[in-house]
Amino acid sequence: METFFCEGARVWLMHKEQLLPSTVSSSDHSSLVLTTDYGKAIYLQTAELNRETLYPMHPSSIHGVEDMSTLAELHEAAIMHNLFLRYSKDDIYTNIGSILAAVNPYKPIAGLYDADAVDLYSKHQMGELPPHIFAVANECYRCLWKRHDSQCVLISGESGAGKTESTKLLLKFLSVMSQNSAGAPLTERTTRVEQALVQSSPIMEAFGNAKTVYNNNSSRFGKFIQLHFSQNGNIQGGCIIDCILRRTESFDKIPERETTIFFILC
Missing domain, CATH: 2.30.30 (SH3 type barrels.)
Known part of the structure; x- marks a missing residue:
C-alpha cells in the first residue's frame, strides 16, 4: 500500500x-x-x-460527479463530500439517478434562474445539461404528452432546506412553458392563470408558517399542489391543499422537522 x-x-x-x-x-x-x-x-x-x-x-470522489449514482464509492462520507465539492463551486444541484438533491446556498447565484436558464433547459432533455430544478420541471412537462399520464414531483427536506422556493421555481418554469404553448403576445400574458399561480407564493409561505397542536413551527405541515393542463399544453387551473403529516404507519420514518410537498401535473 x-x-x-x-x-x-x-x-x-x-x-x-x-x-x-x-x-x-x-x-x-x-x-x-x-x-x-x-x-x-x-x-x-x-x-x-x-x-x-x-x-x-477514487478519482470520482476526488473531482466530484454530477450524478452520484456514478460514484465508485457509495458510502455516506463520499456522498457528503461530493455535495460539498459541488457546493463550494456554487453547483447546488446534484443528480442521484432520477432524484435531484439541492443544497440551499443561502445567497443569490447570478443567472441560475433567469429567463435564459428557463429557455435553455426547455430545449434539452434531462441529462443533457447540468443538474437543475428546471430540468426536472421540463422532464415532467414533456412526460405529460409523451406518456399521456399525470406526473408527480415530491419535494422533501428539513425545515429551511428550500422546499417552498423550489416549488416557486417549478411554478415559474411551468408558467413560462404554458404561456409559450398558448402563443399569446407578451402584453397579454400578465392576465393569465399562470400569473395567479406564481403570485400565490405568499400564500404558500403562510401555510409553512402556520401553528399546529403538534409543532409550533408547523414542521410537519405538508402541501398538495395540483395543476391542470389543456391538450395544448397550457395551464387551465390548479389548487393548493394543506395537510398535516401525522405520525402514522405510512409516515413513521419522516424526520420530526421534515415537511413534504406533493406537486401533481395532470
Whole structure:
C-alpha cells in the first residue's frame, strides 16, 4: 500500500468511527501525517495502517460527479463530500439517478434562474445539461404528452432546506412553458392563470408558517399542489391543499422537522 501514501495523495481515513476525506502531508517508512479536509492533522504509525483505517480515494470522489449514482464509492462520507465539492463551486444541484438533491446556498447565484436558464433547459432533455430544478420541471412537462399520464414531483427536506422556493421555481418554469404553448403576445400574458399561480407564493409561505397542536413551527405541515393542463399544453387551473403529516404507519420514518410537498401535473 505504500504507493498510495505518496505526498499529496487523496485518501479516506477512518477516525473515531467516521470516514474523513484527507490528504497525505508527508510520509516515510515509519509514520504518516494526514491533514483532513476539516483542517485537523493526524499522525499515524505505519504499523497501524490497514485497509480498514486508510485507503485511497477514487478519482470520482476526488473531482466530484454530477450524478452520484456514478460514484465508485457509495458510502455516506463520499456522498457528503461530493455535495460539498459541488457546493463550494456554487453547483447546488446534484443528480442521484432520477432524484435531484439541492443544497440551499443561502445567497443569490447570478443567472441560475433567469429567463435564459428557463429557455435553455426547455430545449434539452434531462441529462443533457447540468443538474437543475428546471430540468426536472421540463422532464415532467414533456412526460405529460409523451406518456399521456399525470406526473408527480415530491419535494422533501428539513425545515429551511428550500422546499417552498423550489416549488416557486417549478411554478415559474411551468408558467413560462404554458404561456409559450398558448402563443399569446407578451402584453397579454400578465392576465393569465399562470400569473395567479406564481403570485400565490405568499400564500404558500403562510401555510409553512402556520401553528399546529403538534409543532409550533408547523414542521410537519405538508402541501398538495395540483395543476391542470389543456391538450395544448397550457395551464387551465390548479389548487393548493394543506395537510398535516401525522405520525402514522405510512409516515413513521419522516424526520420530526421534515415537511413534504406533493406537486401533481395532470
